Every structure is written in structure tokens, then in C-alpha cells.
Amino acid sequence: MLTAVSLPSVRGKLTAEAPLAPLVWFKAGGAAQWLFEPQDADDLSAFLRGLDPAVPVMALGLGSNLIVRDGGVPGVVVRLGKAFARVTAVDPLTLDCGGGASGILVSSTARDAGIAGLEFLRSIPGTVGGFVRMNGGAYGGEVKDILVDCDVVLRSGERVTLPVGDLHYTYRHSELPQGAIVIGARFRGRPGEPAAIQAEMDRISASREASQPLRSKTGGSTFKNPPGHKAWELVDRAGCRGLTLGGAQVSEKHTNFLINTGDATSAEIEALGEEVRRRVRDQSGVELEWEIQRVGTK
CATH class of the missing domain: 3.30.465.10 (Uridine Diphospho-n-acetylenolpyruvylglucosamine Reductase; domain 3)
Structure with missing residues (x-):
């Protein structure tokens, strides 16, 4: 684990064990070991220059196309502000x-x-x-x-x-x-x-x-469109519309969207995505690739 002593000084905000669920669209997942919100580009450059090269660094935007696993994200998550x-x-x-x-x-x-x-x-x-x-x-x-x-x-x-x-x-x-x-x-x-x-x-x-479940806790398009196919059509054809696993569900409105219906864990959301991939592979022979990024530890 990182300690405060091992981190460079900053002018922005540095938070230990910062919950990431409130910052991502799925509203699920663990904490960042450190969350850094730099004051400006010079602050970010100086921080990364002084940070142990072995420490992983990840950027976080609006958290829309992202599954943060329940074990959290090791190292530093950088969030750019105003x-x-x-x-x-x-x-x-x-x-x-x-x-x-x-x-x-x-x-x-x-x-x-x-x-x-x-x-x-x-x-x-x-x-x-x-x-x-x-x-x-x-x-x-x-x-x-x-x-x-x-x-x-x-x-x-x-x-x-x-x-x-x-x-x-x-x-x-x-x-x-x-x-x-x-x-x-x-x-x-x-x-x-x-x-x-x-x-x-x-x-x-x-x-x-x-066409999209915009008012749900979702992550946007889940899978890339394979060459010559639309991902949502493959998912629908495999019988996955409305499929649930725990608190996670394949959207009935748009089948290339996964939804947190209330209290889904990231593990449930990711496992549902893998089940959809399996069913599509079995039904059509097409291997769906994740478009949503999955980060952190399970």
C-alpha cells in the first residue's frame, strides 16, 4: 500500500481511500487507493514526475463507460476538474x-x-x-x-x-x-x-x-459492434433482453446497455456481461468484445 510519505506534495486535492461509486454512472464499485484532483497541468506534471514509477495511474472522466470492480483501484486515480x-x-x-x-x-x-x-x-x-x-x-x-x-x-x-x-x-x-x-x-x-x-x-x-435507457444507472454501450454486426442485435437474438443477475440487468430498451437496477455489485454487472458474451457466442459464433472499461481488483 502507498503511504502519505511516499506521495509528492500537491497544490490540488489528494484523498486516500476515496469511494469511486458516486463518481461513475453504474454507482457501484470500490474505492481508489488515492484520488488526485490536480489544480492545473503543472500540478499534475510535478506529481507524476515525483511519483514512484511503479505506482499505477489511471485517469477518470465522467465515469460513464466504466466498471470499477468491488475491490477498488490500486495506485492513483486522476480526476480532472474545472x-x-x-x-x-x-x-x-x-x-x-x-x-x-x-x-x-x-x-x-x-x-x-x-x-x-x-x-x-x-x-x-x-x-x-x-x-x-x-x-x-x-x-x-x-x-x-x-x-x-x-x-x-x-x-x-x-x-x-x-x-x-x-x-x-x-x-x-x-x-x-x-x-x-x-x-x-x-x-x-x-x-x-x-x-x-x-x-x-x-x-x-x-x-x-x-432508444437508450438514459435515466438508469448504466455504463453506456457495453460491447463493441463486431465487423458486419450490431452488438445489440446479437444480444437480442441470443435471448438476453431483460436478462438479470442479482441487481444487474440487460436493458429491455436497448440490449447493448447493462443496468444497475438498484444495489448491483460491480461483480454482478461484469458477470452478467460475461454471460451475455457466452450466450451470443453459443447462438451466433460471434465473440463480443467489451467496450466498457473494467478496472481495479475483484
Whole structure:
């Protein structure tokens, strides 16, 4: 275990044994051994530079696409706060976005600036750091289509700017260095009329509301869409709609969503996901891959 003596001094907030369940959408899971909320980028760099390289570090955004296992997360969980949530226009088509900025803030700022092509970010419940790491996408758009470059603090504490080509994006995956934390990114769109951009955002919002269990304790899309298939259709065909395990359930509204119906443990949620994978494999021969990240110890 880490002790306070082994940690570098910080200007931000450092909390021992910090419960993570309140910070993630599933509202389940254990604690972070240490939760660090840096005051700014310099604070984060200095902390990581002074931290024992053997200590694991993980970034936490809005906690929307994440299962925190019940045993908690060893090492340090870094959560970017308001200092990292700013979005500003740097030219007529480009936004400079902090790693802690939400998709709603980015897309709304783009609308106000007459920048089209970023509307899909309105539908992703997360932050810029997570979008960049996972090549977030929805409704025909992906981060790889709009990213110019990103600012990253490496596990060593070094700050670097990586162009989009260095991330080697594939579907819901990047080659961002292990332990690196995205603190900013530049997104570039195309000229558009604010009214038309708002109309597209409204269309996306209405579609999400109609098809997804947005008012439930969920984690977003559970499995990646396999080539040539839609994950929800495979899950539905395997008879998993409404399937339960303890307090966890496959959503009846959208079968690629798992739900905490009240007091589910993370173990139940993850086990339900594995049961769905097994049933899909048996029924269709397709191996579903998790899209939701699962972190920590069981």
C-alpha cells in the first residue's frame, strides 16, 4: 500500500481511500487507493514526475463507460476538474478543449462558433480525455475525424503534444501511451450555420432519448459492434433482453446497455456481461468484445 510519505506534495486535492461509486454512472464499485484532483497541468506534471514509477495511474472522466470492480483501484486515480474543462475557439474552424470538458460543452461551443461536424459529441456521455483515448464516436462521427492533436502528460510527468497520426486510431481504440493523461485537444470541424447545427444536435438527443435507457444507472454501450454486426442485435437474438443477475440487468430498451437496477455489485454487472458474451457466442459464433472499461481488483 502507498503511504502519505511516499506521495509528492500537491497544490490540488489528494484523498486516500476515496469511494469511486458516486463518481461513475453504474454507482457501484470500490474505492481508489488515492484520488488526485490536480489544480492545473503543472500540478499534475510535478506529481507524476515525483511519483514512484511503479505506482499505477489511471485517469477518470465522467465515469460513464466504466466498471470499477468491488475491490477498488490500486495506485492513483486522476480526476480532472474545472481547470481542465475550458473550451475556446482558436480559429474559425478549430476548438481548443480541456481534457475535462464534456461532450455537451464542446458541441455547444462549436454550435455558437458556427463549426459543424462536432454534433455527435453531444451524444457521448464523457469528457475530452476519454473521447481521445477511446476514439469515441456515435451517429456517424468519430474523434479520429475531427482531432488535430492532443496535449498529454506522460506517466513520467513529461508534457507532449501528439498529432492524430501518432495515436493510430482503430475502432474504439488508440495507442495512447500507458498511464498517459490527456489534458487537452484541438478539434477541427467545417463551416456551418448555428441553427442547422442545433437542429442536428436536437435530432441526436431525441434519438438517444427514444432508444437508450438514459435515466438508469448504466455504463453506456457495453460491447463493441463486431465487423458486419450490431452488438445489440446479437444480444437480442441470443435471448438476453431483460436478462438479470442479482441487481444487474440487460436493458429491455436497448440490449447493448447493462443496468444497475438498484444495489448491483460491480461483480454482478461484469458477470452478467460475461454471460451475455457466452450466450451470443453459443447462438451466433460471434465473440463480443467489451467496450466498457473494467478496472481495479475483484
